[in-house]
Amino acid sequence: MRRMLDVLPESAEVRDGALAVGGLAANELADRFGTPLVVYCEQTLRSDARAYVDAAPADALVAYSVKAFPNVALIRLFAGLGLGADVSTLGELAYALRGGMTADRIVVHGNNKSDDELRAAAEADVGLLVIDAADDVPRAAAAGVRSVLVRVTPGIDVDTHPAIGTGYTGSKFGLPPDDAIEAIRRAREVGLEARGLHLHLGSQLLDAQAPRMGVDWLAGFAAECRAALEWTPAVVDVGGGLGIAHVDGERAPAIGDFVGALLARLQHAWRLHDLPPPRVLFEPGRSLVGRAAVTLYRVGVVKRASESTTYVAVDGGMSDNPRPQLYGVRHAAVVTSRVGAEADGQYTVCGKHCESGDVLIERIGLPAPRRGDLLAVPATGAYTLGMGSNYNGVPRPGVVLVSRGEARVIRRRETVDDLLALETNG
Ligand code: LLP
Secondary structure (H helix, E strand, O other): OOOOOOOOOOOOEEEOOEEEEOOEEHHHHHHHHOOOEEEEEHHHHHHHHHHHHHHOOOOOEEEEEHHHOOOHHHHHHHHHOOOEEEEOOHHHHHHHHHOOOOHHHEEEOOOOOOHHHHHHHHHHOOOEEEEOOOOHHHHHHHHOOOEEEEEEOOOOOOOOOHHHEOOOOOOOOOEOHHHHHHHHHHHHHOOOEEEEEEOOOEOOEOOOHHHHHHHHHHHHHHHHHHHHHOOOOOEEEOOOOEOOOOOOOOOOOOHHHHHHHHHHHHHHHHHHOOOOOOEEEEOOOHHHHOOOEEEEEEEEEEEEOOOOOEEEEEOOOOOOOOHHHHHOOOOOOEEHHHOOOOOOEEEEEEOOOOOOOOEEEEEEEEOOOOOOOEEEEEOOOOOOHHHOOOHHHOOOOEEEEEEOOEEEEEEOOOOHHHHHOOOOOO
16 A cells, blocks of 8 residues: 555545545545535544543543534434533534433533523533533522532643643633632532532643643642532543644554543542542543544645745635644645655645635645645544634535445535525615
8 A cells, every 4th residue: 555644534545546535535525525525534433432432431421522523413423432522502512412412411611601501501401510600600500500510720731732721820711729619619509519520721732741730630629629618529520632643743642541541640649639539521522533534625726926835725724724823733635646646846735715824734745736636634623614614705615424435414515505694685
């Protein structure tokens, strides 16, 4: 087999020099469903979900963080594998319920929950709601919520893009330790069942060091809670955060290693403080869906703009993947009909949007890309289309799930009519 990118989904293969995923040639998929097209590999989704379930204790809950890609079919797939869902808005809650997630496996977040969101959580009778502010307590109780966790901000900085760290002192998420203790006290006073604690340090973490520190910190905090309130957490939700590789050579811990390291540390830290072992919750987003998808784009204009820069313009861009702009992520790409062919130069892959920042990949070696070629960009399953927009009146791409030679549309492509349907004549 010819050399292929490691960051492609598990079912990716090269057939006669061309890329196939889920047993289907990329060019067939593009012809049948149009481009840009987000292609999720079911095999990868299943194996990453299983890696979490297998590494976690039997009574643990692995809750898919729906924000990574809110999609009913993916949620249905995860529900079938025994996973739960972490939601943070009314919309995400609706996706989870539509995806057949049972309410007891839903965890509701939000740093600014509306009354509607609190009521919907109570009406659905979700398993847990996460208190993120002091006034969540009386409002959740008034809405009829039963069981809560309290999210605490430990003051731990993580090695990731500043926009996606959340556990530092001054974060808009969670409560500082003293306020968290007060929230637990108040929650119990108003009749909420305070089940435990929540911590989420940040996203796209490429080692387990910070989460291990987080767990150590949490054990100390749980001991403080015991001293202050004669209360210990029956549930500990360690959030999400495990990163993925976007280019060959970038290393992310394997799911099993990451979960194993966290659990070992948690057990150790809990024992050290003589705390009763809690039920553990995980909330992975990116590491469940990120590596499973490739985005297929059609190449249009190829333009030599200066001696040093040649643009390869594709038919999508920042409206289906704003991450290069927002977080400086570096993506890989392959010309699907010439996988493994020698690059003939360096190209800058740009989108079709009206701004110069609409660059998907700065300077990447490609084999003489030309109009009509298909470009596959791997590791685009998380926070890409989910953060997409209709900038420039561009309808968002369709999404297919592929497995063993079959493709199912799991989100249809938007049309210009969909966009116009929202308009009024004023
Ligand atoms: N739990 C909570 C409470 C969260 O806030 C998040 C992500 C997760 C779980 C899932 O984290 P993950 O396993 O995906 O790292 N748009 C950004 C990522 C924002 C993450 C927000 N919270 C990006 O594209 O990198």
